[in-house]
Amino acid sequence: MLDGQVAAANDETALGVAIRRVEDLVVATEPGASLPGENELAEGLSISRLTVREALKVLSGRGLVRLSRGRRPTVRSRDSGVLAHYLAVTIRRDSRGLLELNEVRQSLEGLSAELAARNAGRAALSALAGSLAELERAAVLVEASAKADQAALADYHRADVAFHETLALASGNRMLAFLLEALGECLHTSVESAGQGHFARGGTTAEVVADHRRILDAVRAGDARLARSAMQQHLRRAERDLHLALGSLTTTPAANEAGATATRGDLT
Numbered sequence: 001m002l003d004g005q006v007a008a009a010n011d012e013t014a015l016g017v018a019i020r021r022v023e024d025l026v027v028a029t030e031p032g033a034s035l036p037g038e039n040e041l042a043e044g045l046s047i048s049r050l051t052v053r054e055a056l057k058v059l060s061g062r063g064l065v066r067l068s069r070g071r072r073p074t075v076r077s078r079d080s081g082v083l084a085h086y087l088a089v090t091i092r093r094d095s096r097g098l099l100e101l102n103e104v105r106q107s108l109e110g111l112s113a114e115l116a117a118r119n120a121g122r123a124a125l126s127a128l129a130g131s132l133a134e135l136e137r138a139a140v141l142v143e144a145s146a147k148a149d150q151a152a153l154a155d156y157h158r159a160d161v162a163f164h165e166t167l168a169l170a171s172g173n174r175m176l177a178f179l180l181e182a183l184g185e186c187l188h189t190s191v192e193s194a195g196q197g198h199f200a201r202g203g204t205t206a207e208v209v210a211d212h213r214r215i216l217d218a219v220r221a222g223d224a225r226l227a228r229s230a231m232q233q234h235l236r237r238a239e240r241d242l243h244l245a246l247g248s249l250t251t252t253p254a255a256n257e258a259g260a261t262a263t264r265g266d267l268t
Helices: 003-010 014-027 038-045 049-061 081-093 097-119 122-144 150-170 174-182 184-200 205-220 224-246 253-266
Strands: none
Touching: 014 038, 014 049, 038 049, 081 097, 081 174, 081 184, 097 122, 097 150, 097 174, 097 184, 097 205, 097 224, 122 150, 122 205, 150 174, 150 184, 150 205, 174 184, 184 205, 184 224, 205 224
16 A cells, blocks of 8 residues: 555544554564664555654654664663653742652552552562662761751662662553653752752651551551552642642641641641
């Protein structure tokens, strides 16, 4: 069937058909492996060589394939960089995006904890325990410096994010792990900002470590419901700290009651 006939049958342009077909091939191919050359692709997919070439350029622009003169196209490793960059720029333009991000995290990471409780094997649990140990060590150094050592604070925040990323991997859901990877830079910004608010209200690193330990304990116990709840409670406390850090905590009676409710929840 000719390019035009394929396009007409599917209400797509010839290039659109080519992009979709080559993209399907890319997704089914291991990262680092070579695709067939342009001639083979054109023949195998019943698409003209020129259209295949244009499709490969589009997919290269999307970060899916690497093109080199005189060589076959190769499949690139899955890269969340484009999404990560967009989210990071959005937050830099409007810091209140951190609050929106935290809402998203409550859903995504609540699911991450729930799935980890159901699916995590011995190796994943060991990795989570190692991440928590790193967070504990970093927390001790932060408190020893009275929260004044910037290098210690940076290590502490990195260890915090690493725990969340490790938990996503432990979930066994590749899409979820990919999304958390894409949020990486934004997660660092969120954790750092929440930490500022947390310390501003007199909070300690021990409280944050305890939150993470409760999540890990629930995952170890295989209690999916408790794991989700522990994560969401942790992120609700982070939301309060973000409000403080951003200077947007209101003082209306309703807000005060909400804050009091959150505080009571922290103590349960």
